[in-house]
Amino acid sequence: MFVTPAFAQETPAEGQLHTETGVAHDDGHGAAVFGPFDTTTFPSQILWLVIAFGVFYMLMQKVIVPRVGGILENRHDRIAQDLDEAARLKSEADAAIETYERELTAAKAKAGQIASAARDASKAKADAERAAIEAELSAKIAAAESRIADIKARAFAEVDTIAIDTVGTIVEQLIGAKSTAADIKAAVSGVAKQGA
Numbered sequence: 001m002f003v004t005p006a007f008a009q010e011t012p013a014e015g016q017l018h019t020e021t022g023v024a025h026d027d028g029h030g031a032a033v034f035g036p037f038d039t040t041t042f043p044s045q046i047l048w049l050v051i052a053f054g055v056f057y058m059l060m061q062k063v064i065v066p067r068v069g070g071i072l073e074n075r076h077d078r079i080a081q082d083l084d085e086a087a088r089l090k091s092e093a094d095a096a097i098e099t100y101e102r103e104l105t106a107a108k109a110k111a112g113q114i115a116s117a118a119r120d121a122s123k124a125k126a127d128a129e130r131a132a133i134e135a136e137l138s139a140k141i142a143a144a145e146s147r148i149a150d151i152k153a154r155a156f157a158e159v160d161t162i163a164i165d166t167v168g169t170i171v172e173q174l175i176g177a178k179s180t181a182a183d184i185k186a187a188v189s190g191v192a193k194q195g196a
Contacts, residue, residue: 163188
């Protein structure tokens with residue numbers, strides 16, 4: 001079957017459909033005006049505009065604006081609650097910091113007092129131990145000096161005896177004769193007096 005191209009077809013009669021577009025053929029191609037610009041339809045367009053605007057206004061007033069207002073009010077309330085909670089938490093944190101600083105200051109003061117007391121106690125204990133050691137050393141020194149004096153006194157007492165024995169032995173060996181103990185003792189005493 002052979003199809004004739006559209007440009008080769010005859011122009012259809014009025015009221016017939018055009019085969020290319022499927023639209024009824026109109027001989028007055030530029031005579032029609034675009035619908036919204038047609039002045040004869042202005043009153044109906046304005047009426048529908050007013051009706052559509054009224055419906056839209058009522059819809060906004062009764063549905064959309066209250067919902068948006070409710071959402072904004074809820075958000076405002078929630079933000080206010082969050083700000084109140086933040087302020088409360090900040091005041092609690094400030095109070096906790098103040099308490100911490102006060103306790104830290106008290107702890108430092110107490111630590112200083114404890115350190116001072118420990119230092120004083122340690123110094124007092126060291127002084128007491130030093131005094132006890134000094135007293136013990138003084139007692140030992142006094143005892144030692146007493147013993148030394150006793151030993152010295154005995155030594156000096158024995159010096160006379162040793163000197164008398166020694167002089168007696170020396171005289172006997174030099175002279176060959178024995179001297180009496182009284183003569184030797186008198187000679188030693190006389191020499192000791194002259195040396196003093």
